Amino acid sequence: xxxxxxxxxxxxxxxxxxxxxxxxxxxxxxxxxxxxxxxxxxxxxxxxxxxxxxxxxxxxxxxxxxxxxxxxxxxxxxxxxxxxxxxxxxxxxxxxxxxxxxxxxxxxxxxxxxxxxxxxxxxxxxxxxxxxxxxxxxxxxxxxxxxxxxxxxxxxxxxxxxxxxxxxxxxxxxxxxxxxxxxxxxxxxxxxxxxxxxxxxxxxxxxxxxxxxxx
Numbered sequence: 699x700x701x702x703x704x705x706x707x708x709x710x711x712x713x714x715x716x717x718x719x720x721x722x723x724x725x726x727x728x729x730x731x732x733x734x735x736x737x738x739x740x741x742x743x744x745x746x747x748x749x750x751x752x753x754x755x756x757x758x759x760x761x762x763x764x765x766x767x768x769x770x771x772x773x774x775x776x777x778x779x780x781x782x783x784x785x786x787x788x789x790x791x792x793x794x795x796x797x798x799x800x801x802x803x804x805x806x807x808x809x810x811x812x813x814x815x816x817x818x819x820x821x822x823x824x825x826x827x828x829x830x831x832x833x834x835x836x837x838x839x840x841x842x843x844x845x846x847x848x849x850x851x852x853x854x855x856x857x858x859x860x861x862x863x864x865x866x867x868x869x870x871x872x873x874x875x876x877x878x879x880x881x882x883x884x885x886x887x888x889x890x891x892x893x894x895x896x897x898x899x900x901x902x903x904x905x906x907x908x909x910x911x912x913x
Contacts, residue, residue, distance in 0.1 A: 701826055702743050703812055704760055705729040707751025707778075709818045710814050712801065719805045725826075726814070732756040733765060740769040746826055752783060753797070763789050774811050777802075818851040819912025821890065830889060837889045843879035844868065850900065850910035859867040859907040883908060 705717060723840045725746070728739050742746070748766050752759045763775055766797040776793045777787065779836050793811055795804065813826040824833040825848065828839045831870045837846070837892070846867050850858070860876055868878070901909045 702726045702728060703746050704736060704739050704743070704745050704748040704766070705751075706748065707731065707754035707757055711816055713751065716808075717808065719801060720808060723805070723809060725809070733758055733762045735761045736829075736882070737765045740773070743771060743870045745773055746814060747776065749778065749808055751778045753778065753780040760786055760788055763792060774814060776808060776811055784814075801845045816848060816851050818854050818910070821851065822911055823847055823851060832889060834892060836890075839889075840885070843882055843885050846879075847886055848884075850908070853913050854910055857903050857906055857909050863907065879880070882907065887908050
């Protein structure tokens, strides 16, 4: 699952310490100083979130947020406001954090906001912590297992071909092919299904692939 965070703003000692703390916690942080760099990274990388420093002289907050959202419409965006500044009414769905704020509090806020939540029926997947919440329990998943489930959750009630799953979840690095897919589907069924031997949620479509029916 992607754990990449985009940081837009100038490089100060405070920002550097925040980035280092996030990286120690397992995130990858891409820092760019301006709008142009933010546009490029949001095109090239699948991100967990973007943090925009509203106190940086080369950053136009509305422009950069709209540019990022054009490339990744559902991306969580945090804007760091200078002390006393007001949020922009033209940017719905943005999380605002006002300065001053301690480094540790900011790191915790970014990490929590970056753990995206995907829902399908009664199932909730947290994309960074790899946590799955089901009606009958909560599970921590393997990274590839979580990527596979995310793909199913983003295509509910659709018949998805095996070749499509291998290409989008594993890319070209899947030497075992269908056998690897079968094993990961078995792992998912143990978490999703009340009776994995008789699946009703992650169904096999014989000769084609699978269908995720969250209910």
